[in-house]
């Protein structure tokens with residue numbers, strides 16, 4: 666399985682359950698690993714044949730800057746849905762962190778994995794979508 670990744674993408678946003686957190690923008694940090702078969706891009710040396718990490722980052726920055734979630738859980742699920750649906754990523758792992766949110770810790774947050782992989786690695790997004798129960 667190949668991975669295209671973005672590490673420590675910092676974005677300022679409104680997030681949190683406390684009154685003060687509804688008024689002050691805080692920084693969240695994303696570590697994102699996206700399954701994607703890089704063979705064709707490596708063969709052709711063509712950006713059109715790969716998952717453009719800059720395009721993903723720009724989309725997520727715009728989304729997060731405009732959001733006002735209470736929980737990191739909600740933000741993480743929305744980010745995962747954007748990446749899977751808009752960029753045809755069949756599987757991803759996302760760590761969403763709030764640096765400094767809890768005194769004594771470096772950061773807190775959630776780590777989620779979403780999507781499906783075949784035994785051979787990354788499927789196409791169309792192949793990866795389940796069609797029914799089971």
Ligand SMILES: Nc1nc2c(c(=O)[nH]1)N=C([C@H](O)[C@@H](O)CO)CN2
Nearest residue numbers: 681682683735736737738763766767
């Ligand atoms: N599991 C979670 N726990 C907490 C969250 C959260 O989003 N998910 N949020 C907070 C507060 O907003 C906190 O980040 C402020 O320090 C507390 N626990």
